[in-house]
Amino acid sequence: MFCEASLAATVDGVRLWRAPDHTRLVFDLSGPVSHKIFPLDNPPRLVMDIAHSSINTSTNGLDLSTTPVTALRTGVKDKTDLRIVLDLKTAVRPRSFALSKNQQYGDRLVVDLYDIGQETVKTVKDVAGESGNRDIIIAIDAGHGGEDPGALGPKGIREKQVVLAISKELQKLLDSTPGFRARLVRTGDYYIPLRKRTEIARNHRADMFISIHADAFTKSSANGASVFALSRRGATSETARYLASRENQADLIGGAGSVSLDDKDHMLASVLLDLSMTATLSSSLEVGAEVLRSIGGVARLHKKHVEQAGFVVLKSPDIPSILVETGFISNPKEARQLSDRSYQQKMARAIFNGVNRYFEKAPPAGTLLAARKTMGGGGVHVIARGDTLSDIAVRYNVSVEDLLRHNGLNSTRIRVGQRLKIPAS
Incomplete structure (x- = not known):
């Protein structure tokens, strides 16, 4: 039985992305719909019924080669409903949800197919290695991805592509430097909920979280690179407030994650969080200042100080976190620069230099850099x-x-x- 009545709608497009742990299918709709989903065994299949709907697009172009889906079939159920059957190589854990239209997209139906497998949990020994002089772990978060392209620039330049390219250049620099190891939060073109990004960093036991962006503003004249840390009392400027709102709303496109301290006494949780956030924010501001100084050598700065705003990806109480706006992709000049590989390498090196200077001054205990400094x-x-x-x-x-x-x-x-x-x- 469908949960609610809906008007007739059509599926006008089907898009697919593969992430490390799941496959996402997005059905673009002409209007809101009701749906239900259920699995079948022998062989494994997933059936989705969409009420009072029909399909108005071809699915032949979908690349299923890296996914658990072997085929996508459609048909009519009860003369009024659209039935979609996914033939599977193996069983999956499905999740589906509807998203209402917004400024960027129309109505959508999202189906996530999570791989079933054993989760790997990293221990301190895994990260530190046998010597005890472990590498400093830097989690690099390329913003947006998948069905969320981020900001759009002239000539079809997409933020999600630019920032992934810069992130990969930064990863190369860190991995080639003794004492550092980089971990990309997003390794390809797929979406990760904002809270999940910090969770991935925590699973890697990251010492620092760097989120890379290239945003847009309402005026094409806006220009310059920026570095943000978390603000506990709101944004420090109208621009910061606008940008924070844009990034936080990304979860309306990709579905939201959550975090909880429910297993702690309320007062204890509050005190622990406050102490941790204070120390983490102080470190975030320090490394942010070093990175801002470095990128000022390759780009015009939007502001000459580290700005603070309520970005969701910066709200980790235990990992110093910064968000780097590498420029305004809505500015024609900066869009050209950001799409140029040579400039992407310069920006990545500038970010690296700032991070490296910070950790040379204050290396975490037990790391190779700390041992080097002691000796x-x-x-x-x-x-x-x-x-x-x-x-x-x-x-x-x-x-x-x-x-x-x-x-x-x-x-x-x-x-x-x-x-x-x-x-x-």
Whole structure:
């Protein structure tokens, strides 16, 4: 029995994304609908009945190769309803929900097919390794994804594509630097609820969370890069308030997650959260200042201080978190820059330099960087493509002259794969 009556509607489009742990199908609708969904066994199938509806699009172009779905079939049920059958390779855990139309999309029906498998839980030993001098884990969150393209720029430039490219460049820099390890929250073109993003970072036991964005504003003249930390008392400017509202509403597109302290006494939970948030926010502001200083060398800054706003992805009480607006994709000049791979690499390096400076000053206990600082040595840096001696000097907080002298060099020319001994800073 359908939960509510609905007017006749058509399915005008079907879109599909594959995420690491689930497959998402989005049905674009001409209007609101009622639906029900149920699984069948032998062989495994998933049946969805949509009341008073019909299909007005082809599903032949869907790429099912990386999904548990082997085929999608449609038919008519009771002469008025649309029946959709998903033939499956294996059983899945389904979840479905309807989304009302908004400024960006019409009505949609979302079906998530979660893989059934054993969940892997990381322990401290997994992260630290046998030596105890573990890497610093940086969670990099490329904003938006999947059916949520984020901000749209001229010539079809999409925020979700730009920020994933920058995130991957940042990952390369971190993974090529001893003492750091990067973990991408979103590795491809799929949507992750905002609360789930911080949950993924926590599962990786991240020391820092960096959310990468390239937003838009109502005026195309708005320009400049920004760095945000969480505000406990609201936004610090009208622009910050507007941008926070845009990002937080993304869950209206992708479905919302949740977080709870229900297992704690109310007063205890409040005190713990307040203490943790205070320390985390202080660290967020410090690393944010370093990153802002760095990106000021490659981009015009929208504001010369770290702004604060109520972004949902920054509301982690235990992980220092910043959100980097790499520029305004609604600004034609900045949109061209942001879509250029060379500029994406420069932006990623600037973010890296700021993060590296922060952790060189205050490395977490038990990390390789902390051990290096205690021993007074700077370790070894292997030259990667794009490295310059001045960048390396900034990264390790030493001078170019010290690098040259410490390595017996009389020229600033370096080559990929070359090993540089880093003097104590």
